[in-house]
Amino acid sequence: MSEPVKAAVFGTGSWGTAFGMVLADAGCDVVLWGRRPELAEAVNSTRTNPDYLPGIELPKNLRATADAAEAARGADFTVLAVPSQTLRGNLAEWAPLLAPGTVLVSLMKGVELGSAMRMSEVIDDVAKVGADRIAVVTGPNLAREIAARMPAAAVVACTDEGVAQRLQTACHTPYFRPYTNTDVVGCELGGAVKNVIGLAVGIADGMGLGDNAKGSLITRGLAETTRLGVALGADPLTFSGLAGLGDLVATCSSPLSRNHTFGTNLGKGLTLKETIAVTKQTAEGVKSCESVLDLARRHGVDMPLTETVVSIVHEGKPPVVAVKELMSRSAKPERR
Numbered sequence: 001m002s003e004p005v006k007a008a009v010f011g012t013g014s015w016g017t018a019f020g021m022v023l024a025d026a027g028c029d030v031v032l033w034g035r036r037p038e039l040a041e042a043v044n045s046t047r048t049n050p051d052y053l054p055g056i057e058l059p060k061n062l063r064a065t066a067d068a069a070e071a072a073r074g075a076d077f078t079v080l081a082v083p084s085q086t087l088r089g090n091l092a093e094w095a096p097l098l099a100p101g102t103v104l105v106s107l108m109k110g111v112e113l114g115s116a117m118r119m120s121e122v123i124d125d126v127a128k129v130g131a132d133r134i135a136v137v138t139g140p141n142l143a144r145e146i147a148a149r150m151p152a153a154a155v156v157a158c159t160d161e162g163v164a165q166r167l168q169t170a171c172h173t174p175y176f177r178p179y180t181n182t183d184v185v186g187c188e189l190g191g192a193v194k195n196v197i198g199l200a201v202g203i204a205d206g207m208g209l210g211d212n213a214k215g216s217l218i219t220r221g222l223a224e225t226t227r228l229g230v231a232l233g234a235d236p237l238t239f240s241g242l243a244g245l246g247d248l249v250a251t252c253s254s255p256l257s258r259n260h261t262f263g264t265n266l267g268k269g270l271t272l273k274e275t276i277a278v279t280k281q282t283a284e285g286v287k288s289c290e291s292v293l294d295l296a297r298r299h300g301v302d303m304p305l306t307e308t309v310v311s312i313v314h315e316g317k318p319p320v321v322a323v324k325e326l327m328s329r330s331a332k333p334e335r336r
């Protein structure tokens, strides 16, 4: 019998833990790395992650450690599940520990502030492993539902289709159905920008603007995501797939989405400070709305919804004013 595939997952938050479960259920030997030794110990002794996925029993072939070298040792796949804005610093520490030939897998949905780099670009910049050893997992994958083993499809993207297929096999379970894709740019942008649109829809929901507004925001959000993607060389069809429309629909309709919930609180009238205070986990869109807008401006792409989210979240524009301004923009044909 061949040895089980080994996976290290760096980040013991909601998605790192839930995706670790997927890998374990698919037959991999999984080690989760967490920065707090007491959480790693709790994972091992209680077989649960009490901080991020309380009440969910973890598979036996998954354990946790706070020792990064121990986690990285011998891993066929090194999965990264930390906040997008800390990845560069985290990976700089882990890069010397990586197992030779390991494939780096990004679970993150964000764009780096300052550099406007996608997560796979940051990974290559820091770890210098080349695009054929960097993969992305994305799609409509709310962690809590996956951890409850509720059915979902996903995309595993890598420029090297063979690597994407290996990862697909490593994470395919009866409840998690991954499709391969070689359009890494499109898949990553779909994931990062849907968080920004999720904020916009949350704001509209919090204001009680109704389902027509939601449908309009999702559709025009996807239009501006596609515009940005095409400018960056992505395949426009990727955005009608799981990484685009699929994730956008899940995020914009679910109370489990942190970005949607963050927006809802703002739309209900909480201040930014109050909203941050009640948000316990990573809502990537809050920071990435600025880096997505930066990226769009660098490429001369018009992203009015992203601009509006930035103006509400970071510039204190009242949502009612922002809605009025959006609705009074000059009339234009739909496909522009």
Ligand SMILES: NC(=O)C1=CN([C@@H]2O[C@H](COP(=O)(O)OP(=O)(O)OC[C@H]3O[C@@H](n4cnc5c(N)ncnc54)[C@H](O)[C@@H]3O)[C@@H](O)[C@H]2O)C=CC1
Pocket: 011, 012, 013, 014, 015, 016, 034, 035, 052, 081, 082, 083, 084, 086, 090, 107, 108, 109, 110, 141, 142, 143, 144, 280, 281, 282, 284
């Ligand atoms: N939760 C979800 O449903 C999904 C999340 N994602 C993406 O996965 C990424 C991670 O999100 P979650 O696991 O949900 O976030 P989370 O907030 O649940 O967990 C974040 C993890 O990163 C750790 N962390 C925070 N700051 C750190 C630092 N400075 N250095 C090292 N570790 C640090 C935390 O301790 C925690 O273990 C995000 O980019 C998110 O967009 C993608 C799909 C689904």
Ligand SMILES: O=C(CO)COP(=O)(O)O
Pocket: 109, 139, 140, 141, 142, 143, 195, 198, 247, 250, 251, 256, 257, 258, 259, 260, 282, 283, 284
């Ligand atoms: O990416 C997600 C679902 O696919 C999770 O969304 P949130 O980060 O908004 O919770």
